[in-house]
Amino acid sequence: xxxxxxxxxxxxxxxxxxxxxxxxxxxxxxxxxxxxxxxxxxxxxxxxxxxxxxxxxxxxxxxxxxxxxxxxxxxxxxxxxxxxxxxxxxxxxxxxxxxxxxxxxxxxxxxxxxxxxxxxxxxxxxxxxxxxxxxxxxxxxxxxxxxxxxxxxxxxxxxxxxxxxxxxxxxxxxxxxxxxxxxxxxxxxxxxxxxxxxxxxxxxxxxxxxxxxxxxxxxxxxxxxxxxxxxxxxxxxxxxxxxxxxxxxxxxxxxxxxxxxxxxxxxxxxxxxxxxxxxxxxxxxxxxxxxxxx
Amino acid sequence: xxxxxxxxxxxxxxxxxxxxxxxxxxxxxxxxxxxxxxxxxxxxxxxxxxxxxxxxxxxxxxxxxxxxxxxxxxxxxxxxxxxxxxxxxxxxxxxxxxxxxxxxxxxxxxxxxxxxxxxxxxxxxxxxxxxxxxxxxxxxxxxxxxxxxxxxxxxxxxxxxxxxxxxxxxxxxxxxxxxxxxxxxxxxxxxxxxxxxxxxxxxxxxxxxxxxxxxxxxxxxxxxxxxxxxxxxxxxxxxxxxxxxxxxxxxxxxxxxxxxxxxxxxxxxxxxxxxxxxxxxxxxxxxxxxxxxxxxxxxxxxxxx
Numbered sequence: 336x337x338x339x340x341x342x343x344x345x346x347x348x349x350x351x352x353x354x355x356x357x358x359x360x361x362x363x364x365x366x367x368x369x370x371x372x373x374x375x376x377x378x379x380x381x382x383x384x385x386x387x388x389x390x391x392x393x394x395x396x397x398x399x400x401x402x403x404x405x406x407x408x409x410x411x412x413x414x415x416x417x418x419x420x421x422x423x424x425x426x427x428x429x430x431x432x433x434x435x436x437x438x439x440x441x442x443x444x445x446x447x448x449x450x451x452x453x454x455x456x457x458x459x460x461x462x463x464x465x466x467x468x469x470x471x472x473x474x475x476x477x478x479x480x481x482x483x484x485x486x487x488x489x490x491x492x493x494x495x496x497x498x499x500x501x502x503x504x505x506x507x508x509x510x511x512x513x514x515x516x517x518x519x520x521x522x523x524x525x526x527x528x529x530x531x532x533x534x535x536x537x538x539x540x541x542x543x544x545x546x547x548x549x550x551x552x553x554x555x556x557x558x559x560x561x562x563x564x565x566x567x568x569x570x571x572x573x574x575x576x577x578x579x580x581x582x583x584x585x586x587x588x589x590x591x592x593x594x595x596x597x598x599x600x601x602x603x604x605x606x607x608x609x610x611x612x613x614x615x616x617x618x619x620x621x622x623x624x625x626x627x628x629x
Numbered sequence: 630x631x632x633x634x635x636x637x638x639x640x641x642x643x644x645x646x647x648x649x650x651x652x653x654x655x656x657x658x659x660x661x662x663x664x665x666x667x668x669x670x671x672x673x674x675x676x677x678x679x680x681x682x683x684x685x686x687x688x689x690x691x692x693x694x695x696x697x698x699x700x701x702x703x704x705x706x707x708x709x710x711x712x713x714x715x716x717x718x719x720x721x722x723x724x725x726x727x728x729x730x731x732x733x734x735x736x737x738x739x740x741x742x743x744x745x746x747x748x749x750x751x752x753x754x755x756x757x758x759x760x761x762x763x764x765x766x767x768x769x770x771x772x773x774x775x776x777x778x779x780x781x782x783x784x785x786x787x788x789x790x791x792x793x794x795x796x797x798x799x800x801x802x803x804x805x806x807x808x809x810x811x812x813x814x815x816x817x818x819x820x821x822x823x824x825x826x827x828x829x830x831x832x833x834x835x836x837x838x839x840x841x842x843x844x845x846x847x848x849x850x851x852x853x854x855x856x857x858x859x860x861x862x863x864x865x866x867x868x869x870x871x872x873x874x875x876x877x878x879x880x881x882x883x884x885x886x887x888x889x890x891x892x893x894x895x896x897x898x899x900x901x902x903x904x905x906x907x908x909x910x911x912x913x914x915x916x917x918x919x920x921x922x923x924x925x926x927x928x929x930x931x932x933x934x
Contacts, residue, residue, distance in 0.1 A: 337752035337836070338764070340745035344805025349771055352779035352786075359781070366785070416675055421668075423675075429920070430679045434686065436916045438865040440884040441905040444891055445689045448898050456688045459703045489685060520667075549775055552867040556888055578777065585781055586872060598777040605775055 356595040364592035377596035388597075390572055391580035394480070398576065399547035402484045407539055410491045411532075414498035415524070428499075435492030443556040446486045447473055473557050476573035483553055483574070494539050501532035530621040537612075537620045544608050548601055551578040577601060693902035700899040714903040718890075721900070724907065726879070727886040734799050734870070734882065735863040741803035742810050742859045743852060749806050750814035751840045755826065765815070771808040784872060794877040799869050803859075810855040817851035818844055853922045857915075864912065883908050 360377055362370035381388050417428050434442070449455050450472035461469040470478040505528055513523045554576050558569030567583065568575035575583075581601070585594030656664075692700050693714055694707040718724065752758070753765050787798045825847075826839050834842070845852065863869075867884045874880035881889065887908055891901050916923060 337748035337756065337840075340804065341749040341764075341768070341806040341811065344745070344802060345767070345771070348783065348802045348805065349774070349779055352782035353774075355782035356778055413678055416671060416678065419671070421671065421675070427675050427679055431682050433913065433916070434682055436861075436912050437909050438884060438912060440865075440867055440887050441908045444887065444901055444905050445685055447891075448692060448902060449685055449688055451898070454701045454703065454898075456692075456705060459705075462703075489682065545773060545775070549777070555871075556867070556891075559888065559892065581777055586784065591781055591785060594777075594781050598775065598781060601775050602778050605773060609773060 356598055359592050360596035360599050362592045366589035366591055377593050387580055391575050391577045394575055395577040397480055399544055402487050403543040405484055406487055406491055406494055409488050410494035410498050414495045414502055417499055418502040432492035435490045439552045440556050443553050450482050474570055476571040479569050479573045497535050501535040505531045533620045537616050541612055545605050549578050550576050554579050689902050693906050695899050697897055697899055714899050718900055718904045722886055722890050727881055727883045731882040734796050735860050737800045738803040738863045739856050739859045742807045743856050745804050745806045746810040746814055749811045750818055753815045754818035768808050768811055794874045794880050798873040813855055817848050821847050857919055857923055
């Protein structure tokens with residue numbers, strides 16, 4: 336009875352579409368038409384013939400492998416700075432967190448302006464500092480992804496707040512014990528704070544990877560206007576991420592069968608990543624009392 | 630700081646001295662100096678990071694007040710302040726309509742999620758039935774499910790029943806629960822002491838009464854947090870409206886309208902920035918009004934339990 340909203344919702348909006356997309360992934364389904372069974376041809380095409388598939392995978396791995404560590408390190412540093420009770424710490428907390436509240440489209444447009452190659456403030460400053468040929472950011476295939484990483488760091492607040500809560504949760508007596516042993520500040524961070532927040536960092540890593548494969552709106556908005564034909568994917572497809580490629584196939588070209596196959600590959604990648612990290616985490620994640628989170 | 634230092638048994642030198650000595654304790658000059666340096670460095674870093682976070686905002690606001698020629702120049706300070714940019718955005722795009730569309734979607738979806746997730750979370754936290762663990766694991770795994778797996782069929786089906794373009798695909802599913810909110814509420818309900826419900830049960834209260842009269846009032850902060858999250862999510866969402874309402878400009882939300890506005894005025898950065906500022910203001914106001922709820926809620930999502 337109490338479950339009925341969830342059962343209906345799960346059945347209609349999760350389970351049924353999952354089954355449908357699994358079936359469609361083995362069909363050629365070009366809208367407006369009907370699905371036609373073609374076996375594993377979609378998957379074969381994806382892995383062997385679609386040049387953009389591997390490009391999208393590489394771009395996505397790039398943004399995860401570069402962006403996520405930056406986010407975590409930056410989040411840990413800022414959280415650490417905000418942990419101690421200092422004068423004005425609440426003001427700083429608000430200032431650091433505020434950019435995270437900016438709607439994705441607005442934040443991305445703001446960065447598109449700030450990083451505009453010819454008149455954006457960032458390059459104006461770089462030129463005044465004597466940097467010759469400053470980066471072309473969203474207009475250059477080499478710099479478009481680093482620009483998105485910077486945008487991600489500006490909105491690091493959500494990770495920061497979670498880390499901050501983790502640091503504030505560390506029992507005081509652990510630090511006192513470390514003081515007694517004459518531990519230095521760095522040693523205390525390495526052997527007390529870090530192990531104690533490792534579960535939270537772990538949570539960020541897992542969600543970071545899963546959401547990394549779903550990275551869409553920033554890339555879409557950032558690349559929307561850098562090319563003459565307003566196509567998405569950015570300069571020389573440098574912002575063609577997995578989700579952007581899938582969106583293009585499904586909702587611009589209406590290749591529903593192929594988009595379904597891509598979605599299932601994505602599901603399997605996400606699953607494998609999660610399992611792999613769960614396995615590996617036992618070595619470095621420290622749970623108080625040794626309990627695995629329920 | 631001083632209080633913990635003075636606790637018995639901590640530094641041996643303190644214990645050796647008399648109590649009167651301890652209160653205005655003098656630290657070695659080297660320690661004081663080192664501590665001062667460390668405090669100064671920390672404050673310098675705090676200010677440095679604050680600048681990094683706030684400068685983009687400052688530049689956006691400044692450029693939104695420049696003339697179009699000036700925004701394309703290397704100057705940073707508006708000369709003169711062109712306040713007209715804001716009214717001219719209002720005159721160029723139907724901001725009221727975009728805003729109203731966004732509010733409709735965000736409010737209805739939020740109400741739907743809150744109302745439908747509470748009973749599910751209650752059943753998972755407080756009712757004993759066969760398969761409870763299994764259902765909880767399924768809810769958790771749908772959290773990890775990439776939306777791409779379901780969105781292709783949903784798009785096809787919604788378009789078959791002529792729900793595209795409309796807000797229905799964004800609102801109706803909300804009334805059937807949301808895995809993230811269910812999970813968060815369930816965690817919170819678990820932490821409410823069992824004896825309160827037991828006392829009510831002795832008095833003959835039904836599950837429904839316990840849920841509405843005890844659990845919901847006690848979980849106000851958690852419910853406020855999920856309401857806030859879902860409101861913000863829907864307010865900021867780009868993909869959902871793009872997919873389901875993108876074909877009809879009458880149904881555009883602020884996020885879609887802003888992106889499209891950029892497409893048409895891609896050299897008038899002063900107007901684009903003015904529009905962006907107006908899009909950000911409601912969320913920032915909301916953040917200041919509900920800062921406590923918000924930060925508690927974010928913390929809840931990362932809790933280890």
